[in-house]
Amino acid sequence: MSEQQICDTNELKWKALVNCDKTFDRDFFYGVITTGVYCRPSCSSRKPNRVNVEFFDTREQAEAQGYRPCKKCRPDENGDNEKGQLLIVTACRRLEHSTSPPTLAELAAEAGMSPHHFHRLFKKTVGITPRNYYAKHRADRLREALVEGSMIGEAIYAAGFESLSGAYNKDQDQFAMSMKAFKNGAEGVVIMYGTASCLLGQVLVAATRKGICMVELGDTPEQLVDKLTERFPHAKVRKGDKDFQTLVEIVITQIENPQSQVVLPLDIQGTVFQQKVWKALRGIEPGITSSYSTIATQIGQPTAVRAVAGACAANKIAVLIPCHRVLTKDNKISGYRWGKERKKLLLDKERK
Numbered sequence: 001m002s003e004q005q006i007c008d009t010n011e012l013k014w015k016a017l018v019n020c021d022k023t024f025d026r027d028f029f030y031g032v033i034t035t036g037v038y039c040r041p042s043c044s045s046r047k048p049n050r051v052n053v054e055f056f057d058t059r060e061q062a063e064a065q066g067y068r069p070c071k072k073c074r075p076d077e078n079g080d081n082e083k084g085q086l087l088i089v090t091a092c093r094r095l096e097h098s099t100s101p102p103t104l105a106e107l108a109a110e111a112g113m114s115p116h117h118f119h120r121l122f123k124k125t126v127g128i129t130p131r132n133y134y135a136k137h138r139a140d141r142l143r144e145a146l147v148e149g150s151m152i153g154e155a156i157y158a159a160g161f162e163s164l165s166g167a168y169n170k171d172q173d174q175f176a177m178s179m180k181a182f183k184n185g186a187e188g189v190v191i192m193y194g195t196a197s198c199l200l201g202q203v204l205v206a207a208t209r210k211g212i213c214m215v216e217l218g219d220t221p222e223q224l225v226d227k228l229t230e231r232f233p234h235a236k237v238r239k240g241d242k243d244f245q246t247l248v249e250i251v252i253t254q255i256e257n258p259q260s261q262v263v264l265p266l267d268i269q270g271t272v273f274q275q276k277v278w279k280a281l282r283g284i285e286p287g288i289t290s291s292y293s294t295i296a297t298q299i300g301q302p303t304a305v306r307a308v309a310g311a312c313a314a315n316k317i318a319v320l321i322p323c324h325r326v327l328t329k330d331n332k333i334s335g336y337r338w339g340k341e342r343k344k345l346l347l348d349k350e351r352k
């Protein structure tokens with residue numbers, strides 16, 4: 001561009017600025033030398049003197065020159081402009097159809113925004129973070145698939161299990177490990193695991209090729225992995241890959257979104273009595289609570305109240321076998337393997 005042309009364009013920009021012309025909002029920004037603030041052309045703040053104005057094509061250029069975004073016209077946000085909204089809608093469609101979660105950096109790059117701005121605009125527009133949006137849709141899809149009844153194997157496969165053999169049978173929670181293998185500390189059994197943080201702290205999800213065998217809550221990932229290896233000392237314990245992490249996400253969705261009930265395959269080890277109790281626990285809907293004596297009656301052993309409490313305490317699959325929904329006879333929160341605080345948090349969440 002010649003100097004004359006630059007002058008002309010700057011003249012045009014100046015006119016747009018003086019007229020608060022919104023149609024130029026996507027074309028340039030202006031910085032005010034005396035205040036150190038940059039604005040969109042349509043900003044309603046008092047107009048600066050022409051000599052104090054610098055023009056920029058992008059917000060990044062303005063910020064590189066040390067300008068701060070104006071608090072009135074928020075040139076650092078894509079704001080409510082249609083283009084921004086459209087980009088967020090595009091990102092939503094992408095999240096709905098992805099089989100593994102795209103990173104924030106990828107999503108932001110596709111929308112042509114910085115990760116920070118993208119995250120902020122997404123949350124403002126959609127109401128939840130991209131990560132939660134993804135997890136919610138993933139859980140919805142899985143639930144639909146499970147309702148259709150056709151994709152259980154695929155769902156398990158997608159969640160990172162090694163093979164489809166022995167795919168989950170809904171009516172039959174089984175000993176995937178033989179009782180002998182289990183007593184031997186799961187000798188020879190491959191167990192994959194993943195950890196992540198959720199509202200209850202850290203969560204570890206471990207699974208054999210048949211289903212989830214442990215959901216543990218705690219304060220650090222290291223502590224949780226220690227518990228896993230203590231419980232299955234002879235298993236081949238391996239950290240799951242990116243796909244396995246999907247399964248962890250689904251479990252977190254269940255914790256944080258109790259109404260999004262997805263029936264996940266479990267690989268349960270316990271005595272026949274414990275299995276009966278755990279099955280009864282799985283029948284308690286979110287938002288509902290039961291008592292040890294009610295469960296005892298339900299399984300046809302009304303006098304076995306203490307044994308029922310024992311079976312609840314022996315549960316190693318937090319939340320998915322919802323032992324937290326069992327209260328004492330007078331509706332008090334009794335003990336919980338993972339701490340009364342967590343039990344209370346879970347119940348509060350489910351009551352909503």
Ligand SMILES: [Zn+2]
Pocket residue numbers: 038039040043044045070071072073074
């Ligand atoms: Zn402004």
